[in-house]
Amino acid sequence: MASGSSFFSLLLILVAFISIATAEIRFSEIRSDPRPIIPFDEFGFTHNGRLELNVSKLSFSTAEPDLTKLGFFICTRDSWLQVLQQIEDGEIACALQSNIIKEVYNLNLLSKDATGFNHYYLQSDADQYTLVFANCLPQLKISMNVRSAMYNLDGCLL
Numbered sequence: 577m578a579s580g581s582s583f584f585s586l587l588l589i590l591v592a593f594i595s596i597a598t599a600e601i602r603f604s605e606i607r608s609d610p611r612p613i614i615p616f617d618e619f620g621f622t623h624n625g626r627l628e629l630n631v632s633k634l635s636f637s638t639a640e641p642d643l644t645k646l647g648f649f650i651c652t653r654d655s656w657l658q659v660l661q662q663i664e665d666g667e668i669a670c671a672l673q674s675n676i677i678k679e680v681y682n683l684n685l686l687s688k689d690a691t692g693f694n695h696y697y698l699q700s701d702a703d704q705y706t707l708v709f710a711n712c713l714p715q716l717k718i719s720m721n722v723r724s725a726m727y728n729l730d731g732c733l734l
């Protein structure tokens with residue numbers, strides 16, 4: 577029994593190590609940033625991809641901005657070119673309105689007066705994706721601390 581359970585713990589440590597080894601973790605501090613598009617990290621997801629997004633110290637240059645126009649999404653390079661085309665053609669005014677992007681978190685979901693959130697997102701379409709923040713309010717400057725962790729659960733026995 578004892579040797580069986582220590583073998584199991586060894587296996588768990590190994591599995592944990594493997595998933596850490598293939599993770600992409602990034603911490604960024606954004607301060608009074610007016611960019612309409614803020615790219616973060618790029619990662620190759622498999623069919624078992626996970627994205628953890630932790631945002632804190634969120635603040636805006638104007639009071640009560642329209643939060644539906646602010647949010648995180650992931651996008652492949654090819655689909656990003658299609659989004660730019662949609663904007664150019666006047667089909668949409670903001671990347672967040674596109675049916676091509678995969679929305680991760682719209683700031684409209686924030687609870688009232690919250691200055692941050694934690695979000696867990698599953699990605700099952702394998703591809704190379706970039707995590708992006710869209711600010712579709714031309715006058716707005718945004719500040720926030722962003723921690724993102726992207727990884728795949730392949731090889732995991734759980």
Ligand SMILES: *[C@@H]1O[C@H](CO)[C@@H](O)[C@H](O)[C@H]1NC(C)=O
Nearest residue numbers: 628629630693694695696723
């Ligand atoms: C980040 O968010 C994920 C998903 O909600 C959560 O499991 C994790 O504990 C959070 N990490 C930190 C450092 O807050």
